[in-house]
Each structure stands twice: as structure tokens, then as C-alpha cells.
């Protein structure tokens with residue numbers, strides 16, 4: 550695995566250089582999904598004066614304007630970050646924090 554000698558990894562949080570093979574850092578993989586629940590049209594909305602089919606057509610037109618990739622990015626993102634041991638122990642206690 551001589552190739553790994555040429556890879557420079559840095560802690561995503563503090564920027565410290567990480568040294569593969571020393572077991573001193575963590576790889577964090579994250580997946581983010583948009584709310585997968587189908588839209589819930591309530592009765593008031595359906596019985597209102599709004600033209601549902603026109604509204605749906607409008608939404609479809611709106612989506613056509615986005616590229617496929619943009620659309621995917623809005624629905625699903627996956628990313629990998631590296632954290633040094635110190636940052637990891639802080640981050641894992643409060644992953645959603647700043």
C-alpha cells in the first residue's frame with residue numbers, strides 16, 4: 550500500500566494533518582435524506598378552491614428546470630469527513646452541534 554504515502558489527510562474540524570496507518574483518526578460517513586414521507590394533502594386543501602392539477606403541473610414544471618444532479622442533491626447527500634482523535638471525541642458527543 551505504498552500509494553497511501555502520497556495521500557494527505559486533514560482533520561475536517563481543526564485541520565491537523567492525519568497519518569494513515571497510525572490509527573489516530575476517524576473516518577465519518579454521513580448520509581442525508583430528504584423527508585421520504587409522501588406529501589400529505591389534507592382535506593381542507595383538497596376541498597378548497599385551488600386547482601390541484603394545475604398546482605401539480607406547476608410543481609412538475611418547476612422540477613424540470615432543475616438538472617438531474619441538482620434534484621438528487623436536494624434529496625440525498627453522502628459525504629465522508631476525517632476527524633483526528635481529539636476532534637472526534639468532541640464531535641461524537643454532539644454531532645448536530647456547531
Ligand SMILES: [Zn+2]
Pocket residue numbers: 560561562563564565632633634635636637
Ligand atoms: Zn482535529
